[in-house]
Amino acid sequence: MDIPEGITHSRRHFLGGAAATAVAAQFAMTGDTPARSAIGTSFGPVKQIKAGDLNVGYVEAGPANGPPVVLLHGWPYDIHSYVEVTPLLAAKGYRVVVPYLRGHGTTRFLSGKTPRAAQQSAFALDIIALMDALEIDRAILAGYDWGSRTADIIAALWPERCKALISVTGYLIVNVEANKFPTPPKSEWAWWYQYYFATERGVRGLRKYRHDLAELVWKFNSPTWKFSAATFDRTAAAFDNPDYVSIVIDNYRWRLSLTKGEPRYAAIEKRLAAAPAIKVPTITIDGAYDPFTPPGNGSAYRKKFVGKYAHQTLKVGHNVPQEAPRAFAAAVVAVDGF
Numbered sequence: 001m002d003i004p005e006g007i008t009h010s011r012r013h014f015l016g017g018a019a020a021t022a023v024a025a026q027f028a029m030t031g032d033t034p035a036r037s038a039i040g041t042s043f044g045p046v047k048q049i050k051a052g053d054l055n056v057g058y059v060e061a062g063p064a065n066g067p068p069v070v071l072l073h074g075w076p077y078d079i080h081s082y083v084e085v086t087p088l089l090a091a092k093g094y095r096v097v098v099p100y101l102r103g104h105g106t107t108r109f110l111s112g113k114t115p116r117a118a119q120q121s122a123f124a125l126d127i128i129a130l131m132d133a134l135e136i137d138r139a140i141l142a143g144y145d146w147g148s149r150t151a152d153i154i155a156a157l158w159p160e161r162c163k164a165l166i167s168v169t170g171y172l173i174v175n176v177e178a179n180k181f182p183t184p185p186k187s188e189w190a191w192w193y194q195y196y197f198a199t200e201r202g203v204r205g206l207r208k209y210r211h212d213l214a215e216l217v218w219k220f221n222s223p224t225w226k227f228s229a230a231t232f233d234r235t236a237a238a239f240d241n242p243d244y245v246s247i248v249i250d251n252y253r254w255r256l257s258l259t260k261g262e263p264r265y266a267a268i269e270k271r272l273a274a275a276p277a278i279k280v281p282t283i284t285i286d287g288a289y290d291p292f293t294p295p296g297n298g299s300a301y302r303k304k305f306v307g308k309y310a311h312q313t314l315k316v317g318h319n320v321p322q323e324a325p326r327a328f329a330a331a332v333v334a335v336d337g338f
Helices: 018-029 085-091 120-133 146-157 185-190 192-196 200-221 229-240 244-255 263-273 325-336
Strands: 047-051 054-061 068-072 095-099 139-143 162-168 282-287 309-314
Touching: 047 120, 054 085, 054 120, 068 085, 068 120, 068 146, 085 095, 085 325, 095 120, 120 146, 120 263, 139 146, 139 325, 146 162, 146 263, 162 325, 192 200, 192 244, 200 229, 200 244, 229 244, 282 325, 309 325
Parallel strands: 068 095, 068 139, 139 162, 162 282, 282 309
Antiparallel strands: 047 054, 054 095
């Protein structure tokens, strides 16, 4: 029996054996799997709700009383990373919520006076505020890239709000002080845009070439993913948000200590600087062809997850849920059963 989208795993780590393989096989073989032409799949209407500093744009699927799952996208991506994952989970009875992060899509700041801050804690508080607005006390959180980091923070600091966690590329909570030290040149090279955004030339470049820059990042991040122009353009529309450039620039400059961050987040950032362990049930996922995947099949971050845990490596790149939707959905169902 084949496991979808090239899951590889060791006996030591993966999903508790036969039960998890059965979950994955359900998505691979039953009629509730949507067609694999990603651009042929679409969400329902985007909803809006006031939550914290934002009027959040989000899509929702599945029964209103189903177990909640919040799916979090990265950069330079949007909610369509989950366009095929969402119906798979909805068909299994989950209430699936997929929000645009601040600076993306139809999400807007409620006040022009609110600083367009994009340090890691701001995103986590955004999602907690969204859960409060939607009357979701506790959810499975799943994400990659910025979304992984956001989910990791909530799982670490507010575990009562996180039933279980799917974290692509493992433990991504940023330690700003540690981030001041260089990594090997190959790793630094992969982060070229981070250093580009540290310059005013980079700000102008992102503003003028946001479409072309994002497409270049997609190709680098996912070298085996043959996405269509229509698939990319559908997501690129989310970059027309009026705060997109400000949010992206602030996020990467904050990581390099080029901006100080907002004082109101200082206490949370101090807690995060201690690299708190994550105790909730977790599945971490690496993309085998993701240039940001650390070596060691999850060993680089294994010690940060101290609850029930499993690891997967998928034969895809960086945008795991869009490149491997069945496997990602199967992991959500599996971690729910931990």
